[in-house]
Amino acid sequence: MEKKQTKKWLQSTAITLAAALLLAGCGTDQGQGTSSAQAVSAGSASELTYALATSPDSLDAGASGFAVSHRVFRNIFDSLVSQQKDGTFQPWLATGWKKSEDGKTYTFTLRQDVTFQDGTKFNAEAVKANFDHIYSGGRGQSIALLGPFQSAEVVDEYTIKIILSKPFEPLLSGLSSGFLGISSPKAIQEFGDQYGKHPVGTGPFKFVKWSENDEIVLEKNPDYKWGPPTAENKGPSHLDKLIFKIIPEEATRIGSVQSGQGLAAETVPPQLISALQNDEKLKVDQSITNGTAFSLYFNTKNEPWNDVKARKAVHLAIDVDTIVNTLYLGTYQRAWSPLTPGMLGYDVTLENKLAPDVAKANQYLDELGWKKGADGIREKDGKKLIIRYLEPSPNREKRNDIAAIVQQQLKQIGVQVNLTITKDTNTPISKGEYDIFGNSQVKADPDILTNLLRSDRMFTKGGTNWAQLSDPNIDKLLEQGSSESDPEKRKAIYTKIQQYMIENAIALPIYVFPYTVAHSKSVEGLKFDLLGYPQFYDVQIRN
Amino acid sequence: MTGTIATRLLTAALVVIGSSMLVFVIMYVLPGDPVLQMLDGNATSPEAIEQVRKQLGLDQPFYVQFLQYFLHLLQGDFGISRIDSSPVLAKILEHVPATLALTLVSATVSILVGTILGVLSAIHRNGFIDMLARFVGLFGISMPTFWTGILLLLLFSIQLGLLPIAGSTGWKSLVLPGITLGLVGAGLIVRMVRNTMLEVISEPYIVTLRAKGLAEQAVMYRHALRNALIPALTVIGVMIGELLSGTVVVETVFARQGIGRILADAIMAKDLPVVQGVVFFTAIIYVLVNFLVDISYSFVDPRIRRSQ
Numbered sequence: 001m002e003k004k005q006t007k008k009w010l011q012s013t014a015i016t017l018a019a020a021l022l023l024a025g026c027g028t029d030q031g032q033g034t035s036s037a038q039a040v041s042a043g044s045a046s047e048l049t050y051a052l053a054t055s056p057d058s059l060d061a062g063a064s065g066f067a068v069s070h071r072v073f074r075n076i077f078d079s080l081v082s083q084q085k086d087g088t089f090q091p092w093l094a095t096g097w098k099k100s101e102d103g104k105t106y107t108f109t110l111r112q113d114v115t116f117q118d119g120t121k122f123n124a125e126a127v128k129a130n131f132d133h134i135y136s137g138g139r140g141q142s143i144a145l146l147g148p149f150q151s152a153e154v155v156d157e158y159t160i161k162i163i164l165s166k167p168f169e170p171l172l173s174g175l176s177s178g179f180l181g182i183s184s185p186k187a188i189q190e191f192g193d194q195y196g197k198h199p200v201g202t203g204p205f206k207f208v209k210w211s212e213n214d215e216i217v218l219e220k221n222p223d224y225k226w227g228p229p230t231a232e233n234k235g236p237s238h239l240d241k242l243i244f245k246i247i248p249e250e251a252t253r254i255g256s257v258q259s260g261q262g263l264a265a266e267t268v269p270p271q272l273i274s275a276l277q278n279d280e281k282l283k284v285d286q287s288i289t290n291g292t293a294f295s296l297y298f299n300t301k302n303e304p305w306n307d308v309k310a311r312k313a314v315h316l317a318i319d320v321d322t323i324v325n326t327l328y329l330g331t332y333q334r335a336w337s338p339l340t341p342g343m344l345g346y347d348v349t350l351e352n353k354l355a356p357d358v359a360k361a362n363q364y365l366d367e368l369g370w371k372k373g374a375d376g377i378r379e380k381d382g383k384k385l386i387i388r389y390l391e392p393s394p395n396r397e398k399r400n401d402i403a404a405i406v407q408q409q410l411k412q413i414g415v416q417v418n419l420t421i422t423k424d425t426n427t428p429i430s431k432g433e434y435d436i437f438g439n440s441q442v443k444a445d446p447d448i449l450t451n452l453l454r455s456d457r458m459f460t461k462g463g464t465n466w467a468q469l470s471d472p473n474i475d476k477l478l479e480q481g482s483s484e485s486d487p488e489k490r491k492a493i494y495t496k497i498q499q500y501m502i503e504n505a506i507a508l509p510i511y512v513f514p515y516t517v518a519h520s521k522s523v524e525g526l527k528f529d530l531l532g533y534p535q536f537y538d539v540q541i542r543n
Numbered sequence: 544m545t546g547t548i549a550t551r552l553l554t555a556a557l558v559v560i561g562s563s564m565l566v567f568v569i570m571y572v573l574p575g576d577p578v579l580q581m582l583d584g585n586a587t588s589p590e591a592i593e594q595v596r597k598q599l600g601l602d603q604p605f606y607v608q609f610l611q612y613f614l615h616l617l618q619g620d621f622g623i624s625r626i627d628s629s630p631v632l633a634k635i636l637e638h639v640p641a642t643l644a645l646t647l648v649s650a651t652v653s654i655l656v657g658t659i660l661g662v663l664s665a666i667h668r669n670g671f672i673d674m675l676a677r678f679v680g681l682f683g684i685s686m687p688t689f690w691t692g693i694l695l696l697l698l699f700s701i702q703l704g705l706l707p708i709a710g711s712t713g714w715k716s717l718v719l720p721g722i723t724l725g726l727v728g729a730g731l732i733v734r735m736v737r738n739t740m741l742e743v744i745s746e747p748y749i750v751t752l753r754a755k756g757l758a759e760q761a762v763m764y765r766h767a768l769r770n771a772l773i774p775a776l777t778v779i780g781v782m783i784g785e786l787l788s789g790t791v792v793v794e795t796v797f798a799r800q801g802i803g804r805i806l807a808d809a810i811m812a813k814d815l816p817v818v819q820g821v822v823f824f825t826a827i828i829y830v831l832v833n834f835l836v837d838i839s840y841s842f843v844d845p846r847i848r849r850s851q
Contacts, residue, residue, distance in 0.1 A: 252709050252796060252798055255708050256709055
């Protein structure tokens with residue numbers, strides 16, 4: 001009985017195993033299927049799959065504030081002008097422009113051979129419709145980029161006038177950005193508040209579909225021949241299709257390139273950069289982004305941090321070099337100024353100026369009357385010395401880890417850091433319930449500081465004045481900076497502002513963000529614009 | 544039987560309404576102001592903030608808000624997402640198929656692997672197969688899906704290049720996420736089936752059947768397994784619920800579409816209409832599955848059928 005039973009079970013086990021093998025056989029089949037599919041995609045050489053770390057919120061250029069949206073819609077929309085790496089401007093959809101004597105009126109002449117992807121004609125009416133669209137429901141960055149914009153006037157079919165209420169030097173820089181890319185007025189009208197899901201522009205790629213959280217598919221605009229002067233390509237794109245896959249999980253995203261299932265992936269984690277550089281099939285590109293470095297902004301309104309001495313003590317106690325080296329393993333550059341090094345007016349003299357000095361930090365706090373209690377935390381009048389450190393979630397670029405290290409470092413001088421990591425940072429910011437907030441922004445003009453520092457740009461008024469600064473002197477400097485047309489004078493103004501920010505411990509710069517892309521070596525011609533965003537118009541895929 | 548079904552449907556409705564209400568309460572009391580979050584600092588004045596609050600009906604007392612929400616729901620109006628102002632129903636319908644497919648595949652993996660290993664394990668008690676099955680069971684229960692998912696990706700997608708690494712198109716994209724999530728349920732079922740099989744095998748009626756000379760396989764599969772399956776069915780019902788919640792992680796790791804992922808995003812952003820919509824849908828699925836499980840008892844166990 002026992003023996004027979006064993007035999008029977010052996011038999012059934014054998015059957016199970018055979019079934020398993022069969023299944024595994026299917027598996028191999030399947031594998032061949034995939035690899036031949038790969039060969040096909042590599043052979044047709046005209047489809048680029050690019051893995052994004054986060055999803056755009058909207059593809060309406062006038063309504064999004066996200067860098068990731070810009071990466072996608074830049075391919076759909078063209079701009080009036082093109083900003084070069086040296087900061088100067090060249091024609092794009094506009095063939096030329098004239099600034100009035102008082103600096104308040106810009107007259108653009110437009111190209112006459114451009115059509116939108118839906119067949120509508122590109123002309124002055126279309127440009128005006130875009131500005132009206134931005135002003136009626138504009139969210140995101142577009143309104144800020146237009147500064148003191150007052151109105152747009154159609155002079156004739158291919159001439160448009162932009163009228164400002166005061167001189168605004170950063171206007172051209174704004175107009176060159178994808179956030180002021182030109183949409184088809186017909187599409188804006190047709191799709192209404194769903195336009196962000198059905199964008200139509202004049203760019204090298206047409207929008208095909210967007211499956212939320214999965215992929216955004218664009219295809220070549222065959223009629224395209226009005227590319228920016230920075231591009232080598234003069235005709236339609238070399239790529240037939242451009243597919244953006246949304247893959248939030250880092251290992252999966254990078255794995256898609258390593259396995260050859262995708263051709264490129266953005267935001268390579270620092271610990272993987274050197275490993276990928278050694279992979280002979282792959283290449284890692286790094287591009288420094290322009291705008292503000294990731295910096296910790298001090299809320300200068302709340303006690304006791306409204307005292308510059310208290311803020312300075314904190315600055316002296318934070319060892320930025322250690323933070324940057326520990327977390328980014330030498331792949332990120334340490335920041336010295338709130339502005340990034342590629343920016344007009346970046347103050348080189350700030351480099352290596354700030355060094356940690358715990359003794360001095362302690363001395364400052366002693367002088368302010370904060371005495372260490374039994375638990376090592378300083379106290380004054382029965383109150384503990386606490387910093388409320390606010391950080392957005394998820395842990396983008398290890399920013400939450402920065403907060404954790406700062407927490408440890410400040411403990412040494414007897415400051416308790418209460419860390420709040422949340423996706424909803426708007427509520428505490430609106431209510432002023434924070435002492436430190438970390439942030440970085442992207443823009444190619446130093447006027448970015450206006451939104452960060454001017455007294456009328458508090459968060460509740462649509463600005464990003466995290467420091468809650470209201471200093472008439474700074475307001476005046478920012479005003480001069482935005483209206484001054486002599487580049488040398490502009491530089492001097494922004495130097496002053498940067499120095500003020502460091503000397504008064506308004507912001508502590510931490511790192512300059514490098515936008516990193518890992519891509520197959522078969523992808524050639526991938527370039528980055530002034531903002532550090534990828535450009536796909538010149539890309540070719542070679543075997 | 545009809546009576547049972549009527550009672551069941553009534554309980555089902557109560558469960559759906561109850562869970563909607565619970566979520567409404569939780570989202571209501573959670574810290575953070577949805578209006579401030581929506582405006583993203585674009586409000587020009589406190590009056591403007593109040594204006595938006597009024598538009599969304601958020602100035603109304605709690606019970607009015609809930610009633611209004613529920614009345615709209617009954618009319619098939621799930622509202623508009625506060626993040627991207629797309630209709631919630633369309634959003635859910637776009638994501639539901641991917642999640643259902645994933646849940647179905649993982650449930651199949653769980654049930655197949657779980658039952659087969661559970662039975663083999665009981666029959667070969669303390670042998671090699673038993674050890675192996677128990678290891679798989681323990682692995683399934685204790686490994687975070689996040690971890691299992693990445694391990695499988697490393698091996699099958701990156702090293703061997705057999706399966707797609709991400710996305711939600713084609714049946715191949717379901718294999719790894721299905722196994723990842725399925726292993727959790729398999730772990731539960733292996734243990735359940737093994738234990739009940741062991742109990743059943745030592746029951747006197749099995750001894751009788753063997754004594755009568757019935758073939759061992761018939762004893763095991765026709766009689767023992769059938770009785771061992773009843774408790775396992777209950778586990779399967781509960782498991783489907785777990786699978787639905789497990790999709791949040793698995794959908795993120797494998798970059799799949801799905802209601803789990805939009806739910807997580809919506810909770811973070813306090814996008815109440817989306818959270819409500821997804822919970823409503825999930826509750827319906829959950830209730831449906833449990834209903835099916837209850838019905839299937841009577842097919843496995845004739846006593847239940849007769850008593851009804």
